[in-house]
Each structure stands twice: as C-alpha cells, then as structure tokens.
Amino acid sequence: MLNTDLITDGHALIDADPARGQANRRTALKAALGVGYAAAVLPALAQTAVKTPADGLTAGEVVIDVNGFRMPAYRAAPVGKTGLPVVLVLSEIFGVHEYIADTARRFARAGYLAIAPELFVRQGDAKSVSDIAKLMSEVIGKVPDAQVLGDLDATVKWAAANGGDTSKLGVTGFCWGGREVWLYAAHNPAVKAGVAWYGRLVGQASELTPKHPVDIAAGLHGPVLGLYGGADTGIPLDTIDKMKSALAAGSAAAKASNFVVYPDAPHAFHADYRPSFRKEPAEDGWKRALAWFRQNGVA
Template sequence: MSLYEEWIPYGDRLRYSGFAARPANVTSSLPAVIVLQEIWGVDRHIQDVTRRIAQAGYAAFAPDLFAHAGSRPEELDFDRVDAAKSFLNTIPQSSWRNPEERGAALALLPGDDGRKIGETLERLFNLGGSYDAFVEQIVAAAAFLRDTYAPSRGQGVASVGFCLGGGLSAALAAKDDQLRGAVIFYGSLPPTIPVEPIRAKLLGFYGEQDKRITEAVPEFAQKLAAAGKSFEYHVYPEAPHAFFNDSRPAYHVRSARDAFVRTLSFLQSVLE
C-alpha cells in the first residue's frame, strides 16, 4: 500500500511535533491511532510500527515526546540514541541501569564515544520528571487528531503504546474521556493512574520473563474490574520485555505476531 508520510507540528503555538502516516489514496477522514514511543523516541522502529498501522487503514500518528519547538536536545538526537542502543546490546541487561557497571563498559569505548553515550543514557534512564509533560503532550495529540487534523477530523481516536508509551497509553485513557481504546505493550503502570475516569477499553500485552512489569498487572486488572472497566490482557510464555521490537535482541516473533493480530482486531472493534 502506498502511504503518505509527514512530520507535522501540533498543539498550542505548534510547540509539539510528530510522525504521521496514512493511506495515500484515501481522501475521506480516517479513524486515528496514536503510536506512543519507547524510551528511544520516535526511532526507525516506532516509525515502522506507525506505517504498519497506517497500512491497516488508519491515520497513524507518533508524537515525538523529546521534541519541542521543532528541535530535540543534543543528547537525544536520533543518531545519539541509536549509538546508545547499539552500546546496550554489548552489555548484560542487568548492567543497563547499574551506573558502575555501565560506566566501566563506557570507559572502554574509543575517543569521546563513552561520554556522549553516557550522557544520552543518563537522560533516557531518568525520564520520570518529564512524565506529566508527556501526558500533556499526548492529550494534545488526541485532541489534534480528533478536532484539527484534516485526515482524521471528526473520527475516533485510539492509542497503542510500547514500554514508556505503554504506561502513557493507560494514562491517556484516564485523561481523555473521548479515547475509544488503549493498547498497552509491556508498559509500567504508575500506581497514581486513576481508574474511575477511564471510558476506553484497554488491551494489554506482557512477557512472562518481564517480571517487574508483568507481576504488577493482576492488581491493576482487579482495580479496573472493581470499577467496571474493560481490560483484557495476555501474558506470553518465554517472552521478555520489548518482545514486539523487531530491531532489538528481545524480539519474540510468535508473541509479536499474535499481539499484532489482536491489536488490529481491537482497533477495528473500538474504531468502527
């Protein structure tokens, strides 16, 4: 399928931006799907997922949570983040967030590479202080797609998020009572998310090996059920964290394939 792709500004004073993709030969307004990034940003993988969802017949949009007024901080430049991901592939995952072990491996890199990658990882691993700003940005994205963006104006909006974006997908459901559905791929669920305001249906996908995140899901499901909310979730045997990311060593093809089929079926049901 031929797609039309563009980076577009949105929000108050056009201070935000995102990557948009939609079927090129469709002139009618389309339902919209917000694709919410992992901590790596709107990288090649997230752009590819956005295209896949667009190919299913949606106006897909990935807000760049790291960009403001058209620019990114130097340490979160696309190339810098790619270099940081490549570095992490060379060390045990248990060392990723261990400053001493990570620092020892960074010290072995040539030239200025260790300093630059270290700065990028420090920024990526400490995004908690930006959480409220991220939520504000994605709420603005939903309103933009529903009310302003011509290819989706007047249509329903749903969200699909991964890791950082998975938690944000749930947070968006709690903030936007017009959201039709929210898909959560292995996202940490902040305990402060209120369940009562949620009107959207929720769908979650988790890896059995991703214990820190997956073991918290039943409690969240019980809270939603007690409040009369809709939440279906699946835990994939042998799957690790980030099992859907086919650009990472964690990719688990059987789980990813099943989750994508279920995601498309869910989107069809909530956006029809």
C-alpha cells in the first residue's frame, strides 16, 4: 500500500520548486561512476552549486553485501587513510544522485569515510523514474523501514572492514533520509550522533512504516540535531514541538538532541541543485552538522 506520509514529503519537495512542468521531466546531467540526477523533478540544466573535487579522495561506487543482495553505494574517503570516523549519508527520495555524492565528498574532505547507500534499489531505480507520482507509488512507497535499517547495518559492517572506525559512527540524511536518521539513531546502539535535515517526524503507522520519529524519540542511542525550515509547508512547526516533548521525556541522548529552525527556509534548503536552495541556512547547517559530530565523538 502506498504510504501517504511519504507522498506528503515528496510534495513538499515539488512545491519548493517553481520550475515545475515539462522541463522538470527531462534527463539532467549525469556524473561519473553512474551517479545521476533524478529526471522527475530537476530542471534540464540543473547542477550542484557546490562542486567538491575528488582529488585526494578515494571516491566512487562500491557494492555492499546484504545477506547475499548486492547493494550499490557511493563512498568517499581520504586516499590511503584508515581508522576514519564514519558518516552514513541518507538520500532524498531521488536516490544517490550527484548532490548526494558531492555531499559525501564534502564529508571525506573533512576527514570522514562517508557512505551513501542506495536504500530503495530493490524497489526500483529512483533516478530513472520520470514521473513523481510513479516514483512515490512504485518505488518509495514500497520501501519498508525494516529493510532500510538492515541495509544501514550492513553498510556499517562494510565500513568497519574498509577503513572505517565504527566506534565513531554518525548518520545524516535529507528529507526521506532525514526521517530515517531518527529511526537509525534509535535502532543502532553504535550511533554516536545524527543530523537530520528536514525529515518528517510524525505520521500514520503502516505495515511498512510501523513507527515514526516521534514514536521512537525517547529511545535514541545518539543525540540528533534536527535542521528544519520554518517555511517548510510539508513539516508543520507543531510537529517539531511534539518531537521536542517526546525527546525531553527520553534517554540522555534524546534529551541532548536539539533543533535549529531557519525561519524563512523552505523544505530542501540544503539541496543546492534546486530552487529551494538557501545559501545562508545551508552553509550554517553544514557548519553545525560538522560541529555536532565533533562534539559527540564522530571525529
């Protein structure tokens, strides 16, 4: 069954883009190593505003074994370094396209092993779907949270065997991935800290999404920094208030969690390939994310 909560999140992304229409359904630029843009929602000439070079990095696609399933992922790390702190980078509904890959490279340049797994590849290739409703109904709406959490566990295991120090484990994500950050911080006791960018906090329970962040807030293993937009039409501010109340009644990590709300920022304000991008909150959020990881032992 289609998860209507995810549809709302997808609509928030579309509504932030005034360039909707036929142009958004053309195929945009593709980067090396098979990392592409999502054709469904991007202007034909869309490019990331921030371009992080790969020189000095080991960067590109890898394959992670998940109980016999070969899950692709993009990883970036400083060349020749081991014992690196690990950051999982969780994508929006559009999969691991160039913006997500670039974000991984930004973390690598800050000294991390950053890994962005393709978390709905079993359901389909999000980057190749040319219609947002089809993307939601045929791909994203069929992804179980349990599958995502298991895939992330396998990603952590891969990181430990490939130069990462998983005693210094962080997780960050955007939109759809932002919601999963909260869930994973409650799922894996090894998570030292999370940074959730405008991920939905409440919703109706379903077979595929039995719990939402507000339901698991009290049991966080690592504190989460929530970076949200005050002008986000898909995530009402009262849901942030509900999340704050749930965190205040929880574990030490829950109590240590925090929110920063940028008053005039829309949904996807960090997504520098979209018209929703807001430079000042995006840059401030990035600085806060790095500081949050350092503060909580992910460095």
